[in-house]
Amino acid sequence: MTYSTGSSPKSLNAVDVNDDGKLDIIVVNYGSNNVGVLLNRGSGTFSPQTTYSTGSGPFYVAAADVNGDGKPDIIVVNSGSNNAG
Structure with missing residues (x-):
């Protein structure tokens, strides 16, 4: 599976950001000047990214x-x- 990010993603990290016991994805979008968080929905799927400046x-x-x-x-x-x- 692939998931959309912002422009020119450079780095990512997997960490449980919402305390549900599942690893979520954090990605920096160099070209968009933001960081995206993709929450783990379980079963190997993630939500669309929520971005933060x-x-x-x-x-x-x-x-x-x-x-x-x-x-x-x-x-x-x-x-x-x-x-x-």
């Missing part, structure tokens, strides 16, 4: 609990704006 030229994505609330946070490196967030 990033800085300019997102290039790499990671997920970690950076604020200590027990939930993964999405971290994006933006090559065009020389920052991470």
